Amino acid sequence: MGLIGGLLTTLFGARRNVVVETVEAFRENAEAGAGRASDHRAAVLAQFAAEMARERRGGWDRFIDGLNRLPRPAMAFGTLGLIGAAMADPVWFMARMEGLALVPEPLWWLMGAIVSFYFGARMQAHGQSFEREMVEALGRMRAHRSGSIPGPAPAPAALPSPRATGPDAPWAPNAALDDWMRTQP
Template structure:
């Protein structure tokens, strides 16, 4: 066996390429890096989706959620009712406001804390639901992404090629 076949066998024999293997020590293989990055992104999205996954909600959960929707409209409508009452029956409105003036200040602080915690918790729940919806839409859009169309699948390009004789 000659020198050249021996060197070629050493470099490229057994389905390996010593030059490429040596180059990959100093520079990352772009294709393998892209595969690893895509796999990492997919794993991250899968984990995030699992964190925000909700089990099927029962009747009790739906009823409690319905009750949780009542305080804000009740507060808004109650405030509007106070304005209407002040215009319709000023004496009764004045007596009601005098009654509110008799409420001790610590009770007002307690009421403020309860309302603040209620709306803060509600804001957090809505924020988490929003994040969950984003993760679900990302996973759906990722599943719906089709591989890019090949030139043969493009009707306009096929017509152009037929017209130009290619």
């Protein structure tokens, strides 16, 4: 055994463990994986903490925020309640559905427009905040690459083209992507 150990030490050096390195090519190092998972959990918790940290708001603002959170759960629980009512008392449920059938069509259109505008406005607001976050992240990335101190970057008028090159391009040159872009019309 001493001969094989001496041969492996000669070939690979005294500080290397060839068996461990070979096994790690096929199976993750559990200790390193646990460390990465711990770092990931810590980063997720830090992100959640940053999202939940808000300035103290007044009672009216909290009340309105609570009202804004009610429509979707109310619709979901209301639908589940209707299903339960249909199973519990079909005659009662049928009478309510006949009443709904008597609602004039323009009133259904009006209700659909109100619900569409409500959820559409929420979707628009979330989309715009996402765009602002992406522009800020792009500014931080540019500042990081240029070596300057990151700070709030001014919002550009539009995101740069993926064909942009030069020192202020937000991504590193990629030969395969450049070749593919040349073949596109």
